[in-house]
Every structure is written in C-alpha cells, then in structure tokens.
Amino acid sequence: MTTFYSEFSKVLLSVDCIIFGFDAGQLRVLIGKRQLDPGRGEWSLYGGFVGHDESVDDAASRTLFELTGLRNLYMRQVGAFGNIDRDPGERVVSIAYYALINVKDYDDKLRKEHDVEWVNIKDLPPMYSDHRDMIRKARRLMQQKIKTEPISFRLLPEYFTLTQLQRLYEAVSGEPVDKRNFRKRIKEMEFIEKTDLIDKTGSKRGAFLYKFNKAVYNEDPIFKL
Amino acid sequence: MTTFYSEFSKVLLSVDCIIFGFDAGQLRVLIGKRQLDPGRGEWSLYGGFVGHDESVDDAASRTLFELTGLRNLYMRQVGAFGNIDRDPGERVVSIAYYALINVKDYDDKLRKEHDVEWVNIKDLPPMYSDHRDMIRKARRLMQQKIKTEPISFRLLPEYFTLTQLQRLYEAVSGEPVDKRNFRKRIKEMEFIEKTDLIDKTGSKRGAFLYKFNKAVYNEDPIFKL
DNA sequence: TCAAAAGTGTTAGATTTACACCCATGA
DNA sequence: TCATGGGTGTAAATCTAACACTTTTGA
16 A cells, blocks of 8 residues: 555545434434535534544444434445535545434434434425435435335334334335235234234324334344335 | 544545456456555455545546446446455545446456456455455345346347346346246347347357347336346 | 224235247257 | 257236225214
8 A cells, every 4th residue: 555645545534314213204304504614504414524443334323323312223324425526615525324213212402402403305405515315315225125124113113003104104105005905014024013002192092002023023034015 | 624623534535346247157256366465465356546636436437447448337336335444554445336347348458467357256255355245235236226227238248149138137146037937028128129130159049139229228217127 | 973093805907936848950 | 860059828826906994982
C-alpha cells in the first residue's frame, strides 16, 4: 500500500440512518431540519461520521443509539452514496442504513431534543442532498425484505392485533390487502402466536392480540408474506 | 462541517470488482493473486482506490475499464465493507461492485497482463480479507436480479442458443431447470428474439440462435424468469 | 338500535411442476 | 446406424385472488 496513494484518496466517511416507524396506520421516517451549514434548515436524515476506531456498521449502530437511546435495533445497509458533489461543503461519501423501530419505544423527550419528526413516507418534503434517494432505496429494500423475512414485528409493539399487522403490510407495500387472504396466510405462520389477551382500544368488540414467537421463528425458517 | 471532525474521520476508500462471466457451462469470477503487501500472493478481487475527483461509481467503472478494456458494462453496487481490520495494512473501507461480462469480449492478452483468471464460482479458493464475503453477497444479489430483470444476455454473446441460456440460468441459480418449462417461459418473453441463424458447434443437428431485443425490452418492461 | 371493527370459507382462475418421445445430423 | 443434443405439449397440483355476511359491543 503506497503512502502516496493513501493520502491522495482519503475521504470523509459518514453514515446516514433511515429510521422507519409505523404509527397511526402509516409508515413513517424520522427526519429533522439540518443544523449545519451548508444546507442548514433543509430536511435531512440523521447521520454521523465514521471514526477510525469503529467499523462502518458500528458507526451506524452508534449513531442510531445517539438518536434513539435504543440498541440492537434491526438495521441493514442500504449502500454507499458517493457522488462527488453530494455534499456541497466537502467530499463526503456516505453509507446509508435503514433501521426499524417501534415508535412507542422511542422516548419522545429524546426525539424533541434531537429535533426530529416522524414524517409520513407518502408526504416526504424536498430533502438535503441525496437523502431522498437514500430513503427511496431503503424503502425498496425493506419492501423486498419483508416478503421473505418476518421483520414486521420490529415495527410493532410486543402485542398487536391482526388488523394492525395488516395495516402495516399495507403501509409498507403501498397497496391494500384482502383481509381474509391475509389472515389465512398469518395463520400458517407458526411464529405469529395468538394470545388470549384482548385489545379494546381499536374497537368495541375487541380484537385478539398476537405476538411474535422468536423461538419458533429460529427453528423453522420457512416464512413468507 | 468542522475541519476537526473531517481530519478525524478521513479514511482510504477503495472499490473492489466482482466480475462474473459464463464459460463452459459454469459461472466464473475473475480473480488474481494479490501483488501488494500485505497479503501478497493471496487470491483477491481486482480493485482500486477512489480519487477525490471521481464518484464512487466512476471509480468502479474506471477500475473495470483498466482491467477489461470494456466500457458500459452492466454494473451494480454490492455494498460497503467497513470492518476496522479488514485490511491488515491500514484502515480501508471498500465499496464492492459486481459486473457482468461476456467472456469472449475480454481480450485474453489483457487478462494475462493483469494476471487474473476465470475461476469457477463453485471452486473458489480461500481469499484475501473479506473478498469471499463480497463474492457471496454479489452472487446473491445477482441471483435476485436475474429473476426480475433480463440481465442474462450480458453474460452471453450476441447470439446464443436456448440451451446456452438454460445452462446459464442453471449456473446462476445452482439448480437444474426443466427444459420444456424453461423454453415455454422464454417464448413468452418478447425481448428474446429467435433469429434464423443456426449454430452447429454445439450439436450435429444445429440449434437456432436467439438474440436479445433491447427495443422490445424497453417498451415492455414485463419480464420475469 | 346502530355504527364500527372483528372474524370467518369457498370457488374460479392462474401459475407451476412433472414428465417422454421424435427429429436431424455427422461420425 | 447410432449417439448426441434439439425440439415439442399436456395434465395434475398448487397457489393466488376474489368475494359477503355474521358477531360483538359501546355509545
């Protein structure tokens, strides 16, 4: 490795987080107004820089923790965004990650401190730099993932009704889902367990609460939705 | 953007190329023995560094061109590989890309000059750093992609027989394919055009040659294999 | 008593899979 | 003449999609 080349090609490396949440029947993304120049005041993803002493994945975990106070979130890499002029200030290459969180796990005080908001994915404002592309790509990847892996429960509280779960799938896919077909498929998934708890907040009659059974999922990786 | 943070977090950025080819019925990857310390002599992907004056995608295109002499190859990002110790010499974060080429477009003289070889994906040797992970991930992505987009023709000569195409799908998926069902599906794809040319190199009887029709594909993006 | 969400099966159509023989040719 | 790869269709099984009414209960 030549020192010459090293010096020549070193660049700033950042991570940007696309944090998905599900609330009031809508898929939402956590974004805030940028606090730095250039681009101060524009809507932006939350991000951070990659330190010398941490892997890129660790930088993303750390950044997520800074923002949410939560660890061990479900997190996947979206990819590297490396256009020369993507950051108007200086050459910065950014690795985007998406994460899934249960909105209710997120302390609202912390949210306000960081001055970020849950914005409906259907109503995204214009955004700083290439952040909209990042969100678009993250969403596509997440849509793919949710078809082959049961990640949906990461966006829901521990106990949830089938209607909530259906609304989540509708919000992610962007398309309505047939109730009976949906419930048929869920019934076949052994890792989604019916409990005998009943939720009365969503209806007068009340709906059974379900929960994700991790053990069954790990044994039996045959799943699809 | 603080200069302090900038200096703190600048890292070397490289690109690594997973170049897929199809030859003698097998999916192959172009790899060579590493010429630099550390790791000299280990099997390795071909790569290069990202310059200040080029996007990461451009760095990958340039690196591909250096190696193959070919431009406008089909190329997709695999992702960023950013473990701290992935390069034993220095902190280097690498963005991997996979590319598809028609083996016969690749000048064999150039190949020898760069001292790289087409290795059957089933017989990969132990490799330098995380290069095997890169190949594994690239292969998975390519397998997914080929199901929804007609990229197979990028691995074949302009004219090809249905048997060649079938062997390619088998090599990519790693599973045998039923001949009649395969041909049925191909017939429905309007962007794969039968010509009246006949190839007699593969059999005594001869087989019709087909070609990809880009125009039809662009009009009619309904495809799946 | 009625509005609102929960819950429940069946059928037609589409898609996918399995499967076997004849053809043309050069050696 | 025979070994080799090229080419062809049908039927069963599976999966997917469409569809409407009854139940419970709080207001």
